[in-house]
Amino acid sequence: MQRGRLVVLFGALCALIVSGCTSAETSAPRADLPPPPDGLSKFYSQPLEWGSCEGFGSPEDRLPPKTECARITVPVDYARPDGPTAQIAMSRIPATGDKIGSLLMNPGGPGVSGLSMVTVGNRTELADRFDRVGFDPRGVGSSLPAIVCLTPQEADSERAEPPTDNTPAGIAEAEAENREYADRCAQRTGTELLTHVGTREVVQDMDVMRAVLGDPKLSYLGYSYGTRLGAAYAEKFPQNVRALVLDGAVDSSQDPVQESLRQAAGFQGVFNAYAAECAQTADCPLGTDPAQSVARFRALVAPLETTPAATTDPRGLSYGDAITGVQQALYSDELWSILTQGLTELRDGRGDTLLQLADMYDGRREDGTYANTQDAFNAIRCVDDPRITDPAVVARQDAEYRKAAPFLDDGKGTGAAPLELCAAWPVPNTSTPHRVSAPGLPTTVVVSTTDDPATPYQAGVDLAAQLGAELITFRGNRHTAALVAGDRCVDDAVIDYLVDLAAPGVGLTC
Known part of the structure; x- marks a missing residue:
């Protein structure tokens, strides 16, 4: 069963050389910093010791040689600053010229590691004027403790499952699987952390980062979900914003249903644009008539609902992975040629390229382990958004989604659908639209x-x-x-x- 996800392409595709980092350095706080909130002085005044990036990130983060890394301590619950704490992983490439301050950056997700964001702005004035700083939000990547829901074997197994059958029995099975997933998250991560991984807490972590970096005001660049962080920071700390x-x-301001339907229409629009460009070549796997592209695409992927396509990897290409791989490629027109390659392979009975794209999306590494991107996405989304627990609302959403994105419609709508994962989540949501x-x-x-x-x-x-x-x-x-x-x-x-x-x-x- 595939769970809905919104993961930015940029966070998954940064590619530079992985290496160690520089020797330790402590950032000294500036005298003109605004006073910290009541009860949080020890967090705002903590020393920030930059050092080696060994033990930070994963191979896919690809941190360049001059990157420095550090962790800072924050309260898990800002209402209880003397309670349990978490550590936020940070990365930095220092400014090479007349420094303005730090530029904090986030790639989105939610759930995507931000350590490799230090590569943004290479060979520009930003590299001269700012310490470029990336971070892994609480529970994500190299921040501690991490959100953990599935083992690699469980994640592989879930990805191999056929699409949900919206019969009463199929809906009951899907909702049971959601409850099982939520229970595993609670057991393996703990409800204390799960309750406090949302945007509400991350923006407070960002203000601690601003202070320990020595910046009186925040300069920030955020992509995708990172825009939600930036907007929430502006709302809570407008007086601390520089840029x-x-x-x-x-x-x-959108509720989850509105967001889902807008996104469905967005993906359909880009699929149409891809299909129109592909149709200009005689060997396009979707044919040369863009009006037939959805039908041709559905004919390519429908057999995977029961029989995976052959791949050099013993997993094969499942239906869910094919859809995920296609969506990954639709994030940027720079990947359209790879999508054509993947669909051409699928037409010929193979699924290697689409499986690689799906692995990229899901954070699966070559050794079979996973970044915790998808588990973190689910955990953060379920505390950020209100629950949809009305079966009638879910049914309407399913029907409207199929209309908005016909290339994703398997033609098996029944007028009913399972409640979404967050309806089974073990802790309450902490934000509202x-x-x-x-x-x-x-x-x-x-x-x-x-x-x-x-x-x-x-x-x-x-x-x-x-x-x-x-x-x-x-x-x-x-x-x-x-x-x-x-x-x-x-x-x-x-x-x-x-x-x-x-x-x-x-x-x-x-």
Whole structure:
């Protein structure tokens, strides 16, 4: 059974050399830092000792040789600062020139490691003027303790399962599996941490990071779910903001149903664009008539519901992994040629390329172990969003989702569907959808891509309006753009803003 996920491409694809780091250095706090919140002085004033990155990250993080790493201590529950603590993993590449301060960055997810974010802005003025800092949010990656729900063997087994059969028996089985998954998360992670892994806590961790980095005000670049962190930080600490760039917006005013349906339509739009481009070649695996692309795609993947495609890996390609692999490739038009390769292989009875794309999405490593990306995604999402426990709402959502994204419709809608995982989650949600309000916030910047599959364009328009932010529109078929799409128009505007606080101006379109 496949659980719904929103994971940014950028967090999965950063690729530079892995190496050790520099010798230890302690960051000295500055005298002009704002006072810490009551009861939290020991966290805000703790020393930050940068040192080797050995023991931080995974091979997929690919930290370059000059990266330094550290961990800071934060309370698990900010309402109980003398209670259990957690450690937040951080990475840094120091500024090479006249330093402004630190630029804290997050790739999104939720649940994606952010240590490799230090590579963003290489060979730009950002590298000269900022210490570029990445971090793993609490429970994620190298932060301690980590969210753990499934063993690698259990994750492989879950991915191999056939799609949910929306008969009464199938719905009952799916909901039982959700309860089992939730129980494993509670047993292996503990309900204390699970209760406190949401956006509410992470933005407080970000303010501790700001202080221990020695910055009176925060400069921040967030992608995808990282925009939700940035917006929530602005709402809680507007007086501590220097600059925010939020790219690939998650609109916190949407409920989970609205977000899911917008995303479904976004993926369908990018699938259509891919199919139209593919159809220009005679050997396109979806044929040369874009109007038939959905039917051709469904014909390719439908047999996998009962029989996996052969792969050199003994797992084979399941139906769920095929869908995941295709969605991974739709995050950026740079991957469309790989998607064509994968669908061509599938037409010929093999699934190696799509399985590799699915492994990338799910954080599966070559040795068969997993990053905790998907477990962390589920845990964070289930405390960030309200529960949907009404079967009628779930049924309507399922029917509307199939209409919004027909390339994902297996044709087996029954007018009913299982309750989603979060309905079985063992701890309560800690956030609710609302419009962001941050009086006194300085000028901020939102970047939104016209054909972004995961965080559709309108969400960026809406978030910019809520924050009173300058909106940069990027015309493209990809998820996120600033400093990752190679577009000088976007990049120059973002760099000028971060360095000089120069607003891009109303209506900038790139």
